[in-house]
Each structure stands twice: as structure tokens, then as C-alpha cells.
Amino acid sequence: MGMKIVSRQIVKPAEPTWSGILPLTELDHVSVITHSSNLHFYEKPTEQCWLNSSNNKILNTLKESLSRILIPFYPLAGRLSWVGGGRQRLVLECNAMGAEIIDVESSMKIADFGDFYSSSDKFKHLVPQIDYFGTQIQDIPLLVVQLTRFVCGGLSVGISLSHMVVDGRSAFHFIDEWARLTRGEPMQVAPFLDRRILQAEDVNLSQTTQVFDDDENHLTYFNTLEGGKLETPTFVFLTKDKIERLKEVANNKDGEINSDNRRSFSRFEVITSHVWRCVCKARELKCDEITSLFVLVNARGRVDPPLPSSYFGNAVVQVTISSSVGDLISKPLSYICSTISEASTKVNNEYVYGFLDVLKTEESLTMHQYTDDRGTLQGPPYGDHNIMATSWLSLMAMGVDFGWGKEIYNGPPLVRACDGEVMIIPYNDGSVVVGVFLKPKEKFQEYMNLI
Missing domain, CATH: 3.30.559.10 (Chloramphenicol acetyltransferase-like domain)
Structure with missing residues (x-):
């Protein structure tokens, strides 16, 4: 595929945000529990917005707007953690550790993807690859963005969001507001962050700050799932x-x-x-x-x-x-x-x-x-x-x-x-x-x- 990672950077909220433990609801715990991704393809902008990694206007603009949109959408800058070290429930730690943005150069052209919808095997290189087995869950960003620049001058933006934190409607709400902020417009609809109406059962929050030295916090239980072919x-x-x-x-x-x-x-x-x-x-x-x-x-x-x-x-x-x-x-x-x-x-x-x-x-x-x-x-x-x-x-x-x-x-x-x-x-x-x-x-x- 001729993919070269130019940089990986953590983007934190531009201002201090609320910090604390946000218990997840039962609906957060079912369905997809890793990241779900979406791809956006763009033709070459009218302005030559990048020459090299130090003069990448698009990347710098995305980083700056991302740091600002993470203020109202601060849960996406947090991390997940197991409750009490068990495998039963997860909580969201709003700790402003930030999202990750990856800058990638590709030797491909957008035209290589043809009609897009039948080029699925190539798509996997355009979204962030996340190591669920080798990384402790509290170290995995909830939001990871991959900017891929093609030799034709076009680009793609691959956005991966933790499905434990958002569903599809919430994900596109975030994407729409981030795009609006990036192009210089004010945010239109603030996220409603109070989950108490769908709150999960009471959890012992005092246990969530425990640090584990073994593999207990990895997603190793996937090895025991009898998944479909x-x-x-x-x-x-x-x-x-x-x-x-x-x-x-x-x-x-x-x-x-x-x-x-x-x-x-x-x-x-x-x-x-x-x-x-x-x-x-x-x-x-x-x-x-x-x-x-x-x-x-x-x-x-x-x-x-x-x-x-x-x-x-x-x-x-x-x-x-x-x-x-x-x-x-x-x-x-x-x-x-x-x-x-x-x-x-x-x-x-x-x-x-x-x-x-x-x-x-x-x-x-x-x-x-x-x-x-x-x-x-x-x-x-x-x-x-x-x-x-x-x-x-x-x-x-x-x-x-x-x-x-x-x-x-x-x-x-x-x-x-x-x-x-x-x-x-x-x-x-x-x-x-x-x-x-x-x-x-x-x-x-x-x-x-x-x-």
C-alpha cells in the first residue's frame, strides 16, 4: 500500500475540562465495545495546504480545532478503566489525556479506490490500527484520527471512536460539530452529557483508581469468545x-x-x-x-x-x-x-x-x-x-x-x-x-x- 506514518501526536483539550469518574450505562456495555470507524475522502483542495510535515496546514488546522472541540466533548479526551479490576463493568475517567491524530503519506491515488464501496480491503489501511491486546485499556485513546495524504493531492480522514462511549448518532454529532468548528463556524448543538436517566447499576467508584500490574486490564477476554467465522x-x-x-x-x-x-x-x-x-x-x-x-x-x-x-x-x-x-x-x-x-x-x-x-x-x-x-x-x-x-x-x-x-x-x-x-x-x-x-x-x- 505504500503507507508511511509521518507523525503520531496526542491532542488535549485547549482549556481545562471537568475531571472525574463517569459511570457508563448498560447500553454502553453491549454491542460493539472496541472502536468503530468512518472514512471521509476529499479531492485536492484548491489551496496547496501541505508541502512537508512541518508545513502541513491541514494537519495543524485539524489539531487546533480538535483541541477546541474536545472542550465541550471532553469525555472523548478521557480513558476507560475496569471497575475493581474485574471484567464486569467499565467506567469512563474524564482525565483530559487527549485524543490521538496520525499523519500518514500514501503512494496511492484516490482513483485507486474506484467506486469506493467495493474497495473494502484497501480501507483498513486508512483507519487507525489499535492494539487491543498489547495495550492496557486505560492507555487507549477513545478518539483516534488518521489523516492520509495521497500522491494525487487528495486526502482521507479516518475517524475511530470508542463505541463504549458513543453510538452512531453521537459519533456523527461530534464529527459534524468538529467540522463546523474547523471551518470557522461556532458550535451549533452542545452534547448532552448527563447519563443518569439511563444510568447503570451503582458501582463502587473507590475501586476504579486501583492500578494493576498484571494483564487484568487488557481486553484478553476476547480470546475466550466463540466468535462467528x-x-x-x-x-x-x-x-x-x-x-x-x-x-x-x-x-x-x-x-x-x-x-x-x-x-x-x-x-x-x-x-x-x-x-x-x-x-x-x-x-x-x-x-x-x-x-x-x-x-x-x-x-x-x-x-x-x-x-x-x-x-x-x-x-x-x-x-x-x-x-x-x-x-x-x-x-x-x-x-x-x-x-x-x-x-x-x-x-x-x-x-x-x-x-x-x-x-x-x-x-x-x-x-x-x-x-x-x-x-x-x-x-x-x-x-x-x-x-x-x-x-x-x-x-x-x-x-x-x-x-x-x-x-x-x-x-x-x-x-x-x-x-x-x-x-x-x-x-x-x-x-x-x-x-x-x-x-x-x-x-x-x-x-x-x-x-
């Missing part, structure tokens, strides 16, 4: 016209457009329904077998009182939808969409806090935890009948401008993941890229294109 992604490109066609089919009931008062099915519901059906066909599952779909639902507006939209933390809950394979294949697409829609509407105040109560009774939450999509570590398998669908449709949009123009592409660096994982990512002009980690790849693509 990792697969490379299969990409299916859905144009805006194809998505509209799916919506027309899904919203047509028995050959007639629905006349009831229910809303039309969303892009997520129709795309996920189509993917679920096609996966079952590609796997050649029998009609009497049961298959499950796991989806994540944003709980911010579903609890009482509602969480602020700027709630900074993890506020998603998992919903499981099950059906017989025969029903998925033989019934109209509207049946699958309705099943997903009805399950999502059940996520209310009682559901969310009931989910929290169940988690609080568990001594260890490792069975609910898995890792990021870079294939370094494995997570729990979904089985050969089920899929896990993660959507970025409501999280992101093209247009993150750090001051040198809007990006030409952004998205997660899909490399490897467990069999059954699905990523739904917005692309240009209303089109969508579906990345599916699946063994029978050819048959799946064939079924997906039958729209």
Missing part, C-alpha cells in the same frame, strides 16, 4: 429508482395501493425486508425453519421523558424479529415490512427500561458484546439462519466539510465481519450500498437484483 463483504448497489420500485411493491397490498391510515414503509424497512428474503433464498433454508432478524432502534425519543436528541452516549436497543422461512419467501414484501415495523413500534419506555433491568442483573455482559468490522477480533455468531442489519441511513449524509470542501465519499471501512451481518449505507443521489457478509455470495447477488 469472519467473511468478506458482498456489495449490492441499489439505485434510487430500484429503491422506489421496492417501496412501490411493499406499499401495494393485494394488488391495490393501501387505503388504510398507516404510513408508507421506510427505505430501511423495504431494503431490509428484501435483503432478509434474499439471504434466506441464498442460504437455501427450508420453509419450516425459523429465521431471525436483529435490528437496532434509537431509544432517544421512545422513553419517558424523552432523551435529548443530543444525548451523548449509547441509546440504542436491539430488537429481534422472527419468522418462518416459508412466510418470508411466499408472502408479499409488505408482510415482512409490517413485521419489522410492528416490532420497532414496541420499543417504548417499558421495553427500554425492562431491557436495562435485565442487563443490570447480569454479572458479566460479554455475551452481548462484539467488536468492530475490521476483522481483527471476532464477535458472537448470528448463526446460519439469522442476520443482523445495521443502518446508517438516518445517521449520515454527504457533506462533512472541514473547510476544504465537501467529501466525495464517506462510509464505514467494511472489511470483514461475522456471517450474517448487513450494513446499509447511503451513497450519492439517493442510492444505497448494501454490504452483506455471507457465504453464498453469488446467489445472494442474483436474488437481490431481481427487483
Whole structure:
């Protein structure tokens, strides 16, 4: 790949910030517990902003704005630590130790990535590589940024955030505000940092300052997880016209457009329904077998009182939808969409806090935890009948401008993941890229294109 690391630097908040222990909620402890990444590609700025490492205007601008945005977003400058040296719970130490920014030079050109969404194997070099096994957890920055400069003059910004601290909505809130600050505009929406409304069970905070001399604070328990076999992604490109066609089919009931008062099915519901059906066909599952779909639902507006939209933390809950394979294949697409829609509407105040109560009774939450999509570590398998669908449709949009123009592409660096994982990512002009980690790849693509 011809990648050369020019520098690695720690960036601390530009002003003193609140310090202390911030207990994490149970929702922070489940799902991805390593870093999740996002990539932003930019063409060559109109101004020659870099000549060498000592005259890198873009790098210096990012460092300066990062130090300022870490003032209101100070949890990202902290570190994680195990409670009492055990493996049961983690807390966030707000200690202003800072984020890391890495400057990298590449011999590649942006054109080498082609259509971007099918170049996943190259993406892993453009996001920070984090050593979870060889580094104690209290020494791992929660935010790591990699600036990669290509020979064509373009660049990429790879942003890795600890998923223990933020979910996707919070991550993009931070990225948007950081970009706004970098291009010289004031912050628009401050993060809401009070997690007490979703607070985890009481912990003995006096134990969190203990220093450990052994390997107790490493993420070595990943070695004991029986993770699913990792697969490379299969990409299916859905144009805006194809998505509209799916919506027309899904919203047509028995050959007639629905006349009831229910809303039309969303892009997520129709795309996920189509993917679920096609996966079952590609796997050649029998009609009497049961298959499950796991989806994540944003709980911010579903609890009482509602969480602020700027709630900074993890506020998603998992919903499981099950059906017989025969029903998925033989019934109209509207049946699958309705099943997903009805399950999502059940996520209310009682559901969310009931989910929290169940988690609080568990001594260890490792069975609910898995890792990021870079294939370094494995997570729990979904089985050969089920899929896990993660959507970025409501999280992101093209247009993150750090001051040198809007990006030409952004998205997660899909490399490897467990069999059954699905990523739904917005692309240009209303089109969508579906990345599916699946063994029978050819048959799946064939079924997906039958729209």
C-alpha cells in the first residue's frame, strides 16, 4: 500500500475540562465495545495546504480545532478503566489525556479506490490500527484520527471512536460539530452529557483508581469468545429508482395501493425486508425453519421523558424479529415490512427500561458484546439462519466539510465481519450500498437484483 506514518501526536483539550469518574450505562456495555470507524475522502483542495510535515496546514488546522472541540466533548479526551479490576463493568475517567491524530503519506491515488464501496480491503489501511491486546485499556485513546495524504493531492480522514462511549448518532454529532468548528463556524448543538436517566447499576467508584500490574486490564477476554467465522463483504448497489420500485411493491397490498391510515414503509424497512428474503433464498433454508432478524432502534425519543436528541452516549436497543422461512419467501414484501415495523413500534419506555433491568442483573455482559468490522477480533455468531442489519441511513449524509470542501465519499471501512451481518449505507443521489457478509455470495447477488 505504500503507507508511511509521518507523525503520531496526542491532542488535549485547549482549556481545562471537568475531571472525574463517569459511570457508563448498560447500553454502553453491549454491542460493539472496541472502536468503530468512518472514512471521509476529499479531492485536492484548491489551496496547496501541505508541502512537508512541518508545513502541513491541514494537519495543524485539524489539531487546533480538535483541541477546541474536545472542550465541550471532553469525555472523548478521557480513558476507560475496569471497575475493581474485574471484567464486569467499565467506567469512563474524564482525565483530559487527549485524543490521538496520525499523519500518514500514501503512494496511492484516490482513483485507486474506484467506486469506493467495493474497495473494502484497501480501507483498513486508512483507519487507525489499535492494539487491543498489547495495550492496557486505560492507555487507549477513545478518539483516534488518521489523516492520509495521497500522491494525487487528495486526502482521507479516518475517524475511530470508542463505541463504549458513543453510538452512531453521537459519533456523527461530534464529527459534524468538529467540522463546523474547523471551518470557522461556532458550535451549533452542545452534547448532552448527563447519563443518569439511563444510568447503570451503582458501582463502587473507590475501586476504579486501583492500578494493576498484571494483564487484568487488557481486553484478553476476547480470546475466550466463540466468535462467528469472519467473511468478506458482498456489495449490492441499489439505485434510487430500484429503491422506489421496492417501496412501490411493499406499499401495494393485494394488488391495490393501501387505503388504510398507516404510513408508507421506510427505505430501511423495504431494503431490509428484501435483503432478509434474499439471504434466506441464498442460504437455501427450508420453509419450516425459523429465521431471525436483529435490528437496532434509537431509544432517544421512545422513553419517558424523552432523551435529548443530543444525548451523548449509547441509546440504542436491539430488537429481534422472527419468522418462518416459508412466510418470508411466499408472502408479499409488505408482510415482512409490517413485521419489522410492528416490532420497532414496541420499543417504548417499558421495553427500554425492562431491557436495562435485565442487563443490570447480569454479572458479566460479554455475551452481548462484539467488536468492530475490521476483522481483527471476532464477535458472537448470528448463526446460519439469522442476520443482523445495521443502518446508517438516518445517521449520515454527504457533506462533512472541514473547510476544504465537501467529501466525495464517506462510509464505514467494511472489511470483514461475522456471517450474517448487513450494513446499509447511503451513497450519492439517493442510492444505497448494501454490504452483506455471507457465504453464498453469488446467489445472494442474483436474488437481490431481481427487483
